[in-house]
Amino acid sequence: MIELKNLTKRFQTDKGVLTAVDDVSLSISKGEIFGIIGYSGAGKSTLIRLLNGLEKPTAGSVDIQNRKISAIRGVELRKARQKVSMIFQHFNLLWSRTVKENIEFPLEIAGVSKTERNARALELIELVGLTGRENAYPSQLSGGQKQRVGIARALANDPEVLLCDEATSALDPQTTDSILDLLVSINERLGLTIVLITHEMHVIRKICHRVAVMEAGKVVELGDVLSIFQMPREQITKRFVAQVTEAEDASETIRHLREIYPAGELVKLGFIGDQTEQPVLTELIRKFPIEVNIVQGNISRTQRGAYGTLMLQLKGSEEEIRAAIAFLEDRNVRTEVMTGV
Structure with missing residues (x-):
């Protein structure tokens, strides 16, 4: 055209x-x-x-x-x-x-x-x-x-x-x-x-x-x-x-949480299409002996489907946190460990 x-x-x-x-x-x-x-x-x-x-x-x-x-x-x-x-x-x-x-x-x-x-x-x-x-x-x-x-x-x-x-x-x-x-x-x-x-x-x-x-x-x-x-x-x-996917004060929130909870990892998750409706977080909490805190999240809708982001703080042993992140990746959830924020 x-x-x-x-x-x-x-x-x-x-x-x-x-x-x-x-x-x-x-x-x-x-x-x-x-x-x-x-x-x-x-x-x-x-x-x-x-x-x-x-x-x-x-x-x-x-x-x-x-x-x-x-x-x-x-x-x-x-x-x-x-x-x-x-x-x-x-x-x-x-x-x-x-x-x-x-x-x-x-x-x-x-x-x-x-x-x-x-x-x-x-x-x-x-x-x-x-x-x-x-x-x-x-x-x-x-x-x-x-x-x-x-x-x-x-x-x-x-x-x-x-x-x-x-x-x-x-x-x-x-x-x-x-x-x-x-x-x-x-x-x-x-x-x-x-x-x-x-x-x-x-x-x-x-x-x-x-x-x-x-x-x-x-x-x-x-x-x-x-x-x-x-x-x-x-x-x-x-x-x-x-x-349109992050709160304006997301960076400030992350810095604040790092001060309060220096241990653990802050992980950003990305969901696409049908993934936004799946109970992945419930499975994560049930499967791993770690503490999961929801920092912030959002779902954006496009002409071709929905895309969601979710910021989590994972607290626990380093081994369990790595296993939890691997579990999310196996579920085709895009994960990003928020380092150096």
């Missing part, structure tokens, strides 16, 4: 050449919800602008449905963009137009008849849950409602790809979840391919099938979201995963 090959984008600045996207290659399948995550300056916004031709690459190529977006110009590019829509962090609505008129705007530009524009706009208003608000102006809408208008407008030309540029960053958590639920529903109902960029791992966890982690213009980690949660490799990925 989407193929990026050795994609590079450089900008000339007062301080010299800046490489915003550095030799990125990846494929995105039709109907996939694909996330791109990174901190500010990672290059993710530039990458998404390369996908719809708002930026041209310095090197490499962008192919969407066998159309080389990176090479086409003029009328051909404008037609291609009708199939690659975009929603934005700050909505970008026309404030002098009503909800329905905002949604009709791209159809108007495309030369669609008034009757067809009206019918399509009303259909999309129902799809995004704004029935009864079609004659309201943006100033009369909440942030979530404005973003729903933005989504409906982006769908007006029946696109193949929907790009989301930090689409929930300006929204409160509850509204963010409602917009993410809407995107999942649209993906399932329309089979639409969605590519979203964000700096929030909660967004990735909730709706994405796969994720690319960007740092300094490069994709440093790529994979299925559940696998990334289970075993992040890069330090930056571990920080993102910790946003």
